[in-house]
Amino acid sequence: MTVNDDSFTNWKHREETAEAMIPIIGKLHRERDVNVLLHSRSLVNKSVVSLLKAHRFARQIAGEELSVTETMPFLKALAALDLGPSQIDLGILAMSYKSDDRGLSVEEFTAEAVAGATGALKLERGEGRDVVLYGFGRIGRLVARLLIEKAGSGNGLRLRAIVVRGGGEQDLVKRASLLRRDSIHGQFQGTITVDEANSTINANGNAIKVIYANDPSEIDYTAYGIKDAILIDNTGKWRDRAGLSEHLRPGIDKVVLTAPGKGDVPNIVHGVNHDMIKPDERILSCASCTTNAIVPPLKAMADEYGVERGHVETVHSFTNDQNLLDNYHKADRRGRSAPLNMVITETGAASAVAKALPDLKAPITGSSIRVPVPDVSIAILSLRLGRETTREEVLDHLRDVSLSSPLRRQIDFTDSPDAVSSDFLGSRHASIVDAGATKVDGDNAILYLWYDNEFGYSCQVIRVVQHVSGVEYPTFPAPTA
Structure with a gap:
């Protein structure tokens, strides 16, 4: 047998193993609300090739590729346990097992590592929490996709309704079509049908009522059976407490804004300050996509090195707020053609x-350049640190943070020498550290942080909503401090 034959045989064996993983992952998700991850990447509803690529990607952050033959025994061990709702990272399990010298079997080690999700400690599945989307633009449709994807057993977040202004003939069909097809993020993973008689979009079994209204005061959510719901306002029309309070009507318990809040509205970056949300807080903001991109790595650097001052320059994809061709715009420069300038x-x-980081006293300045790409941006974070360090030390620190810290869902890491913006379309992290571009000289550090300003931000929004709804499930093995 030739070397090529050996390689192909190995590939077919790994394909077969990945194929066998899919029903186990699906059953854990549907029946027990367990989300199986690999280095913070969800493996739910993934294809055979996607599973293999996720394992291969591990080499960029862990230094070596993971094989499905290594993780499959842990997945089988999980399937044999009586697990409660949780997130379980196969990558961390496999890495931790390699470094454990106690001679435990895979089954023994796995049971110990996820003990908090079993027995008397496991969470019991509740009745779920209603969610309403107010607005159905770029972020609204991506948040809808995520809510539908994460429906699981139906005991978590449930997208019950979408509120929009009437758009005339075929409005419902056209909005469903925009959910079904996206020029940037591709096809919806599943089936979508429209029930015009009942003004409902059915997506993967989720019946989503489309409510037409020009103002929050026109809506009685209880008439649609909606109760104790979290409303996600992605219109940006109201940014302060007074305006957002208009949403607090019968059936709505909390309001989450997908834009920077003004005044005393808390601006939340999940992973950094979400645990500061007061239980009785009914109005909060998820800040901006760029804030979510820079705050987690800024915190990681401040915790380790201290930060004296900083500047962020964002090279940002153009947005719907700009004009396709030169035309009047109330803001400076934004009237000029977005795809041409x-x-x-x-x-x-x-x-x-x-x-988001009130304890950070360092002054941080910022500016931005919109560029002719439709999605994925990069933030260049230039920092004066509290002590001198080296490039190698900074990269080791950020790699470790991306792997095993409480910020591992926010910060990703790549050392690919050929990485470009389109490589990060669909990233679920708030930002991705580009190792190759990182510069360090004494107490000066410059980080290049990629971020999918649409999808990555939408994932952060969902995490905040999960947290305030009480359905944010614990992750195992637990991240290190």
């Missing part, structure tokens, strides 16, 4: 850092 503009992300 680089456009200097402002960013509020730097000033928003103080809300």
Whole structure:
């Protein structure tokens, strides 16, 4: 047998193993609300090739590729346990097992590592929590996709309704079509049908009522059987407490804004300050995509090295707020054609850092350039540190943070020498550290942070909603401090 034959045989064996993993992962998700991860990447509803690629990607952050033959025994061990709702990372399990010298079997080690999700300690599945989307634009449709994807057994977040302004003939069909097909993020994973008589979009079995209204005061959510719901406002029309309070009507318990909040509205970056949300807080903001991209790595650097001051320059994809061709716009420069120009503009992300990281006293400034790409941006974070360090030390620190810290769902890491913006379409992390571009000289560090300003941000929004709804499930093995 030739070397090529050996390689092909190995590939077919790994394909077969990945195929066998899919029903186990699916059953854990549907029946027990267990989300199986690999280095913070969900493996639910993934194809054979996607599973194999996720394992191969592990080499970029862990230094070596993981094989499905290594993780399959842990997955089988999980399937044999009486697990409660949780997130379980196969990558961390496999890595931890390799470094454990106690001679435990895979089954013994797995049972110990996820003990908090079994027996008397496991969470009991509740009745779920209703969610309403107010607005159905770029972020609204991606949040809808995520809510439908995460429906699991139906005991978590349940997308019950979407509120939009009437758009005329075929409005429902056209909105369903925008959910079904996306020029950037591709096809919806599943089936979508429209019930025009009942003004309902059915997506993967989720019946989503489409409510037409021009103002929150026109809606009685209880008439649709909606109760104790979390409303996600992705219109950006109201940004302060007074405006957002208009949503607090019968049937709505909390309001989450997908834009920077003004005044005393808490700006939340999941992973950094979500645990500061007061139980009785009914209105909060998920800040901006750029704030979510820079605050987690800024915290990681401040905790380890201290930060004296910083500046962030974002090279940001164009958005719907800009014009396709030159036309009137109330803001400076944004009236010029977005797909034809680089456009200097402002960013509020730097000033928003103080809300998310109040203990960080270092001044942070910022500016932004919109560029002719439809999605994925990069933040260049230039920092004066509290002590001198080296490039190798900084990269080792950020790699470790991305693997095993409480920020591992927010910070990803790549050392690919050929990485470009389109490689990060669909990233679920708030930002991705580009190791190859990182610069360190004494107490000066420059980090290049990629982020999918649409999808990555939408994932952060969902995490905040899960947290305030009480259905944010614990992750095992537990991240290190």
